[in-house]
Amino acid sequence: MIVKYHSQLKTLGPRAAQLFTSVNELRKPTFTLADVRLITGLSAAAARNLVHKAQQRGLVTRLKPGLYNLVPFELGWATEHVGSPYLIAQELAGAAPCFLSHGTALELHRMVTQPTFTIYVSCTRRVRPQTVGGYDFRFIHITSAQAFGLSKHWIDKERFVMISDMERTIIDGLRHPAFAGGITEVAKGLWMKRDVLKADRLVDYALHLGVGAVVRRLGFLLEHYGLADASALERLRSTLTATYQRLDPLLPAEGSFVSRWRLQLNVTPEELDAVRLG
Known part of the structure; x- marks a missing residue:
């Protein structure tokens, strides 16, 4: 303020x-x-x-x-x-459907330990990045079909804005780690909320979005942390193609390959395991 x-x-x-x-x-x-x-x-x-x-x-x-x-x-x-910057974000989007997402949603859902200083908004209209009232706003363009997995975030007793729910927030972070602090931050959110996140919903959202890199990253992380049963993991694996993707697209293409998930592990197992330690 x-x-x-x-x-x-x-x-x-x-x-x-x-x-x-x-x-x-x-x-x-x-x-x-x-x-x-x-x-x-x-x-x-x-x-x-x-x-x-x-x-x-x-x-x-x-x-x-x-x-x-x-x-x-x-x-x-x-x-x-x-x-509220969240109400301003809604105003900047105009009449186009939009919702708080990525790093902003991670923070509001208390799925991170470090605050973000950019307001991330997914919107069906292309809106340029801008600074308003001292806040930086970054809009991520989506299609109307990708506006799913949402809930209300109440600003006060009368006003609310839409926000990605916890599962959708994880999926968005896996698609665009740059807007969520990187894969390890998304993994941290996944682990922090492991008792309330629904694995089947995560799988449903990933398959609905239909982005191969998201399916690979989600499947690997769910298996690595033991957060999904075999049937849920198989639903993801059955859609994989032969193409390999990096676990974290922000990091260089280096590290071992995991054929089961068609991933190159450019994040070390030690870094992923450190997430469990909080």
């Missing part, structure tokens, strides 16, 4: 009062100049002028050109305020 202070008195004129009352009633975490025009009926120039004056008086925070955030009155003399 970003908060700044000065001694200027906060006051509301009739137009500003109409705008902020409407924004609060709509439970919109942010609003645009188009929203201002729609609510107040002002022209584009008058809407910009209203928001500019409101910003000078500490009533709104400019997140980026054309996007603003209300400064709650309960913050007193605060003149800048950035609310």
Whole structure:
């Protein structure tokens, strides 16, 4: 959260009062100049002028050109305020289906020991990386068919955003380890939540996604940590082709080969076993 202070008195004129009352009633975490025009009926120039004056008086925070955030009155003399980055992420995605994923989901599910400083969002629309309100947002493009395995993450009693569930979070980490801290971090999350993760659901998700590298990595890790029975592992193995993939695509192509999973183990067994030690 970003908060700044000065001694200027906060006051509301009739137009500003109409705008902020409407924004609060709509439970919109942010609003645009188009929203201002729609609510107040002002022209584009008058809407910009209203928001500019409101910003000078500490009533709104400019997140980026054309996007603003209300400064709650309960913050007193605060003149800048950035609310939940997860709600901002949803706003940046627009109307396109999206959900918190990868390293952000790992952190929110408490599947990591180190925090991430980037907000990762999977979205069916291509959205460029950007920094808003001091937060870095990275959007991973997916197809509509890949928007599965989701749950609600509540921001407060009334507002929520969508997030990948624990199993989907692991699958996403196996597909794009770069957005989750690497394979060992994904393996750590898998081990940390071993008592609540459902192996059959992990297998279902991997097969539904249909990415061979994910199937290989999941099968190997489930077997290495003893987290799935033979039938679940065979469901994965039966789909393998002859192509080999690296266990961690971020690391060089070196290390032994495991024909059972068509993997090159460029992460040592000692590194994988260290995950069990927390």
